Amino acid sequence: MRIIAAALVGCLLVLPAGAADDYPNRPVTFVVPFAPGGSTSIIARILSQKLEQRLGKPFVVENRPGSGGMIAVSQVAHGVADGYTIMMASSTALAINVNVRKQLPYDPRKDITPVALIARMPYVLVVNPDLPVKSVGELIAHAKANPGQLSFSSAGSGTDTHLAGELFKSMTGTTMVHVPYRGGAPALVDLLAGRVQLAFASVATTISAIQAGKLRALAMTGKNHFEGLPGVPTIAESGVPGYEINNWYGIFAPANTPQTVIQRLNTETIKILQKPDVRAKLIAAGLEPMWSTPTEFADYVRAETAKWRKIVVDSGATAN
Secondary structure, three states, X not given: OOOEOOOOHHHOOOOOOXXXXXXXXXXXXXXXOOOOOOHHHHHHHHHHHHHXXXXXXXXXXXXXXXXXHHHHHHXXXXXXXXXXXXXXEEHHHHHHHHHHOOOOOOOOOOOEEEEEEEEEEEEEEEEOOOOOOOOHHHHHHHHHHOOOOOEEEEOXXXXXXXXXXXXXXXXXXXXXXXXXXXXXXXHHHHHHHOOOOEEEEEHHHHHHHHHOOOOEEEEEOOOOOOOOOOOOOEOHHHOOOOOOOEEEEEEEEEXXXXXXXXXXXXXXXXXXXXXXXXXXXXXXXOOEEOEOOHHHHHHHHHHHHHHHHHXXXXXXXXXX
């Protein structure tokens, strides 16, 4: 699949004349599966403001946190498929939960329709400065010389920040202890305090500590260098070829939402993502803007779900 972060406007899908001209004709509820302040909520608020400006009706962000996103996803999955309840969701809610939780109150493959890919978020591998390593190679050597002595924090068992560590352990042949927390904030607190030695964390939550010298950035988990942390290499080019982990975000709707509505939202969203101010805000939040057609996005979600499934099976990870 080809997902382009700098496409030409002329490549956008063009709707048939008159299609979805009356959408929206009333407010749209934009559900977010997590609490205010997180990346998912930040993206939803950026997009909702722009969609409201472009389409002339309110896009009201409604935060519905709980159960790793399951409460909100279930609400949307079982909602009316008319385009007036949509959702900003991440890989955690739609590609990971289905692999780490025994039961879900919905089937993300049948009950949810991908509408528009928004961004992906690579994580940064950071260590407490007291750990005597300055590169991924040195970290691997130190971990192998001290098996089971290093610990890495995460936002919780079965989260992407946990699975990023499990994949790293598997691909490097190292043994480290996973320490789960109830969210990224407490995980970061203990990393800064030295109670754990490393983490795979978001750029947005760590960049100030990195710039202040309170954390050392070793590498990015994504395939490419990240504009927000210039000079930081990727894990793949630092001695672990093939390593790649990204969180990603997109707009979803209930299955059977009219295609004209999906295409309208997709087209308008791509136009918004091309705005320099929107791009700047997303990068500042640790995100890489990107987009695709609804069909390409659906293919991407399926591929990512399969990728996370392998990591979960190989590591034996489960959710809290």
